[in-house]
Amino acid sequence: MLEKRLPADLGRLSVEALKTSEKLPLVLVLDDIRSALNVGSVFRTADAFAVERLVLCGITACPPHREIHKTALGSVETVAWSYSPKAAQALQQLRSEGYRVLAIEQVKTSLALQAFVPELGVRYAFVLGNEISGVSQGALEHCDGALEIPQFGAKHSLNVAVAAGIAVWEFVRKHRLSGQ
Amino acid sequence: MLEKRLPADLGRLSVEALKTSEKLPLVLVLDDIRSALNVGSVFRTADAFAVERLVLCGITACPPHREIHKTALGSVETVAWSYSPKAAQALQQLRSEGYRVLAIEQVKTSLALQAFVPELGVRYAFVLGNEISGVSQGALEHCDGALEIPQFGAKHSLNVAVAAGIAVWEFVRKHRLSGQ
Numbered sequence: 001m002l003e004k005r006l007p008a009d010l011g012r013l014s015v016e017a018l019k020t021s022e023k024l025p026l027v028l029v030l031d032d033i034r035s036a037l038n039v040g041s042v043f044r045t046a047d048a049f050a051v052e053r054l055v056l057c058g059i060t061a062c063p064p065h066r067e068i069h070k071t072a073l074g075s076v077e078t079v080a081w082s083y084s085p086k087a088a089q090a091l092q093q094l095r096s097e098g099y100r101v102l103a104i105e106q107v108k109t110s111l112a113l114q115a116f117v118p119e120l121g122v123r124y125a126f127v128l129g130n131e132i133s134g135v136s137q138g139a140l141e142h143c144d145g146a147l148e149i150p151q152f153g154a155k156h157s158l159n160v161a162v163a164a165g166i167a168v169w170e171f172v173r174k175h176r177l178s179g180q
Numbered sequence: 181m182l183e184k185r186l187p188a189d190l191g192r193l194s195v196e197a198l199k200t201s202e203k204l205p206l207v208l209v210l211d212d213i214r215s216a217l218n219v220g221s222v223f224r225t226a227d228a229f230a231v232e233r234l235v236l237c238g239i240t241a242c243p244p245h246r247e248i249h250k251t252a253l254g255s256v257e258t259v260a261w262s263y264s265p266k267a268a269q270a271l272q273q274l275r276s277e278g279y280r281v282l283a284i285e286q287v288k289t290s291l292a293l294q295a296f297v298p299e300l301g302v303r304y305a306f307v308l309g310n311e312i313s314g315v316s317q318g319a320l321e322h323c324d325g326a327l328e329i330p331q332f333g334a335k336h337s338l339n340v341a342v343a344a345g346i347a348v349w350e351f352v353r354k355h356r357l358s359g360q
């Protein structure tokens with residue numbers, strides 16, 4: 001019989017322990033995300049996978065915000081974040097700090113997500129764009145490349161928080177759980 | 181310079197072509213999902229990855245529903261679905277049809293998602309449960325096993341639509357994109 005694990009069995013970190021624990025060398029940049037519910041959901045994903053930090057840009061809502069809290073479920077307390085009005089400037093800054101900046105976007109030269117292998121010792125930033133228009137051309141100009149999630153349907157688009165989750169999972173799996 | 185692909189370049193299938201195209205041997209069972217926005221988001225993921233069909237159970241909202249349509253963006257037209265009041269009955273039915281039924285849940289004997297390898301020729305059903313309480317004990321009793329998404333944060337939970345996206349992606353990657 002399948003028996004659920006109790007919260008005490010899940011090995012959750014305390015908020016304080018999490019702040020000093022090893023983070024994934026990955027920053028998520030959210031550019032012009034319209035829905036605060038999506039922002040909250042990305043906060044939750046960032047907590048779950050110990051993402052280094054979030055950079056919220058443009059019209060993306062910032063905490064404190066009722067709808068972010070609704071889906072973030074406390075993870076705004078555990079995930080580091082900053083706000084930058086212009087994504088282009090934030091990406092320039094990240095690149096000057098040595099981050100490799102990759103858009104999660106359907107671009108002519110994008111690499112299929114499953115073929116992406118994070119390079120050891122390199123810190124990455126993944127850029128996620130607006131729900132309708134995706135990563136803006138202005139932001140793409142400051143990216144080193146793009147990763148694309150292959151899709152096989154009629155709509156050819158995923159919810160942005162789901163796309164972020166898949167991209168971060170793939171990074172975690174290859175970076176932290178490699179060999180499995 | 182990174183240049184976005186135009187919709188015509190994305191190889192999207194028409195709604196008619198999608199109906200006859202090869203589907204992933206994977207059914208998603210949504211049991212007692214409280215948020216219709218999450219249901220819509222899962223429809224969109226199911227379209228993107230050509231999931232066979234959805235089985236909506238219990239309190240899970242069904243189309244037509246304003247909030248489902250808000251996040252499904254037309255994918256309720258392309259994804260097959262049915263409704264079953266009791267998840268346990270739906271899972272018994274799936275097992276009698278030969279599906280291997282796996283809960284996406286933190287269970288004592290769960291297999292880490294990255295270690296899961298879909299068996300060729302086997303059709304699977306993944307069960308996703310309520311946002312607060314997860315997959316119910318009643319539904320777990322009709323599962324062949326459970327898959328767990330490893331997490332490293334303080335909250336130890338992902339949004340259910342994000343968890344569904346990650347689990348389906350892992351299935352797609354291993355089943356359809358294997359070797360990559």
